[in-house]
Each structure stands twice: as structure tokens, then as C-alpha cells.
Amino acid sequence: MINRININVPFSEKDEAKKRGAKWDAKNKTWYIIEGTNLNNFDRWIQHFPTIRAKGYSLAETEMSCWKCKKQTLVYAIFLEEYEYCSTEELWYWEKVDIPSFVSYVDHLDYMAAAHIKSISKNSYYLDYSKHMNTKYYLNHCSNCNMKQGDFSVHEDNPGKGFCISNIEQLKKIKFYKYYESIELIGETSINSVLIDFF
Ligand SMILES: [Zn+2]
Secondary structure (H helix, E strand, O other): OOOEEEEOOOHHHHHHHHHOOOEEEOOOOEEEEEOOOOHHHHHHHOOOOOOEEEOOEEEEEEEEEOOOOOOEEEEEEEEEOOEEEOOOOOOOOOEEEOOOEEEEEEEEEOHHHHHHHHHHOOOOEEEEEEOOOOEEEEEEEOOOOOOEEOHHHHHHOOOOOOOOOOOHHHHHOOEEEEEOOOEEEEEEOOOOHHHHHHO
């Protein structure tokens, strides 16, 4: 993959961005700049530095009971078999990570992935404000009562439930929608031995 950063250019500023060297990615409907570009020329359009990218991904779907109404609801997460990680201190360096992981606390997703997720989740997994985190990130919402299902509960605090994987049977119940296209996002990965053994 080419080292690149997606930038957020309003339609009215596209000629200016192009003049400065930005390129257009028609498939993902985004402007971007490639490694070696002087970032200072693009300050006003750089909103997010992606920290994770992968050549393919899955959207994972599983059932969990809502903490509020106690009824069963579907919850979603992005799953990566392998990915590359970039720290904001070393912007153009991407480290390859061979560890399968669900991604939690996603607060930025590229256009195509966001569109797939919206459709598969029937718009129940979307950017919303979390009081607990005091920021917006992609949150699951109960299909019965629409209550937010925070990632602490879906990914961390309930062993054997949701994406807090504690055994292989739990993993086998998860449905994976696989996409053979690249993804860029900002979120958190983790290390889980059940996942490592299975994939
Ligand atoms: Zn509910």
C-alpha cells in the first residue's frame, strides 16, 4: 500500500487542494496526499490521522442482551485478521501487526466501510456521544429500546458475552461479513488468546 493520508476537502476548495498536490480517490470518494508531501500545505484539511489500516476486514455480528431492557439485540464490531498500525509520532511509518483483533472505540472510519456498516447493521452502529468516554465514537444501539451499548460493556466488561471472547463456542456464534477491500480507521485493538488460536 502507498503511504497516504486522507484529507477532508469541501467541494468549493477542491481546485485549491488539487493545485497543492492532493489526489482524488474516486472509489473511496476522498482526497488524499502521499508520503513526502509537505503537511503544512494541507493543515486546514487534515482532520484525522488514521492509526490502523488493513487490506481486508470483516464486520462481526453477534447477539447480546441489552443492559437496559434486557432483551436480545444484535451488536457489531469491525474485525481484522491482520493490520498495519501507525503512531502519530512517526506519521509515515506503518508497523505490520499479525494479531487478529476486534476493534473497539472506533471514532473515525473511511467512507466505504462506513457505508457497508450502516447497511449491515441497519443503522444501529453509528457515531454517537458517550458520556462514559466524553467523546463520540461508533456505538451499538439496542434494536428494541435504542439504548446505547457502550464498548466497555460490549468489548471489555462481560466475559463470554458480545465481543469479550472467553471461549471458542462464543466465537463460533459470531457471524462475519467479509470485505476484500482496504479500510482505514481510528480505534483500539486488543490481544485475545482465543482469537489467536482460532485464526
Ligand atoms: Zn434495549
